[in-house]
Amino acid sequence: MNGIQRKIMSLSVIVLFIMVIIWAVLTYYNQKTQEQYNEVLQRYLRMNEITNMSQQTVASLNIYLSQPSETTKASFNGTTERLLEAKAELPLLRTGNNAFTLTNYMHMIESLVEAERLSVMFQGQNNNEQSSDRFEEATRIHTYISETTLTLIDKDLKTYDRFYRDIMAQSTTLKRLGIWLLTFLTVTLLLFAYWFSRSITRPIQQLTVAARELARGKFDKQIEIRSNDEISFLARTFDRMRVNINGLISEMQQKAQLELELQESRLLLKESQLRSLQSQINPHFLFNTLDTLSKKAYLDGSEETSDLIASVAGLLRYNLRRLDRSVTLAEELNVVMKYIEIQQARFTDRLTFRQQIDQELLYVRMPCLTLQPIVENAVIHAVEPLEDGGTIIFRVMKDGDDVRIEVEDSGEGMSPDLAKRIVEEQPLEESSARGHSTGIGFSNVVRRLRLFTGRDDVIEIGSAVPHGTKISLKIPMAGRMEQLVEANDRG
């Protein structure tokens, strides 16, 4: 049997049980009272019966005396017998109070019968005078019997006075008990029924509220219902469903996020490809011209100019490569050196470039054109605006499983706000990107690095000692994330 049904059944059984008990008690007491009443009535009836019977014997004797015959005699004998039989039951009526009177009573009946029989006897002997004397006596005794009956009943009333009052008191008590019991049960049952119905409906109500919450899309609220019937099972199932839905939704959200990121990186790729194409408008013409200029300068005896032009050409060639190919740190360093060469030609003494490079780490692969924009940035901010020029220190070192690349300048330093914007890849103001030779901005570098490594902590912007900016890049030695490479290749 299941919970709710069991509850309803138990309520019904309890109510039924109480009703049966009350019925039984009331019936028991009623029955008892009735028996007592019956007993009392029985006594009175019996006494009254005696009077009636003695009357009958006298009447039948009278008939016999006036019309002596066998039938009338038989009728007289019959009534006499009945009277004697009734008399035999009289001792049952004996009580302490009426013992004396009752004994008298019984003897009176005997005297009556004796007198009557004598009368019959004298009648048989034709002694009419004696017979009528006896008859008179019998009549008198009958009167005494009637009177004694009343006396007996009176004595009974006295004897049973307390008893009757007890019976009445008991029936009053019974009635009062009935009323109290009724009110008590009414209130109790009301209370009980209320509590009981609440135990059924409250979980349902809670469930309804929970369902409404779910319908509104709030999946994070736990459904908790304490109940010991089907509702709690329902609630548990419901809660499990909520948890499942919650899980599915968050999974979906994650996937969407991933999709978004993928989309972004694709867009980025397209952009760079476009730029690359733009830059390749006429590379052969440009390279040939630069080569020609270099040779010309060499032939004119200006070897310095020739080298400078060759550097520019190399830088441009590197710059025009496809951006989605990874390169080694060595190649990147080569480009940085060419750039520094060109800038030193421009700034002469004002630019001091120092490098500390762990040669073993040069095999590490990284996106192309990542270091040159950073170094260029340092030149733009730490050397170009200053009359006395500045120093740029370039370091490559090992840092755990990563390769750490540091570019430190002696400029005025970067505002924390700007540094934060760079790290968070937020678009910089137009002016800050101006002057970059490759047209690749700082944020672009950061984004490509992150896409390449699949990590967020690739860049750190801090302050140099005593002043200036220090930019650190971290590139894992294990290489780049294959997934991203594939994605990029497909794009």
Next chain:
Amino acid sequence: MRNIVIALLSIGCLVMLYFTLQAASNLAASDTPEPSIRTTAMADSDKLRLVVITQELDTPFWLKFKQGADASAAANGASLEMWGTYSSDRIEFLKQIEIAIASKVDGIIVQGLDTPEFTNLTKIKAAGSGIPVITVANDVPMQDSLRRTYVGSDHFEAGKLIARQLVQKMGTSGKVVLMTSDEEEDYQRQRLKGILQVLAPFPGIETIIVTSGDSREAIVTAIDNVLNKQPDAKAFVAVSAADAAVTIQQIEKRSRVEPYYIYSFDDNPETMTLLKLNKLDALITQSPQAMGELSVKLMVDWLNGKTVPLRPDGYFTGIRVLKAEDAK
């Protein structure tokens, strides 16, 4: 709000429970109305059943008698009932005797009544049914009633006592009025006999016997007559109990009571008051309690065959003269 309602309901519930339990316990407590008298009754059925029948139920005399009789019955293991009439209703009194005979009681103790009906009942019916009769207080001659014996005052002796008292007070000369009832009962005859026997030797004393009916009017008429005819009467003796008070009343209407010598036989509240007021000079007190005790005891003894035969002259209980001086 709901909590308050629930709390109120709960309190109500508890109150109801309290009252219900109280009613239930009341019911359980009152659960014994079964009359338990019946079982004890059976033992009584073998006891001797005695009946005392009197004409003056619930008078102080008979109440004392009842005390003695009840005590004696209880001591002798007999059951006793007191029947009777309240105002000398003779027909009813005789009927009671007849009922007792028809009820076949073991013994009848009866206040003697010297009438043919009474003697007929005791002689023929009671003796015929084998029921012994003892007369008390007032006797009926044995040859008339076939009574077993008599228990009570010796009325002859009482008459003598009063007469002596009278002579002592009044002296040996004067008119003495003796008032009797016209019912001519044995005890009155005995008293009269006693008085006359004492007064006879004194020639100076003249006795006038006045008989009247029992009713108050009859007594009043009779006394008025005497007072008219015998204005020089010095003493009055109320042989019948009812006469004393009326006599004094009638004398008081004419003159002071004190000069008269007035005597009575029965000590009832009325005569006792008169005695205390010194209007009555002396009276005879009887011993009703002793009568009750002795009569029941004799009856039981006779029924058990212990005292056979009973003295036919009777057993006299104590009497004494109570004077006005003593009563104060």
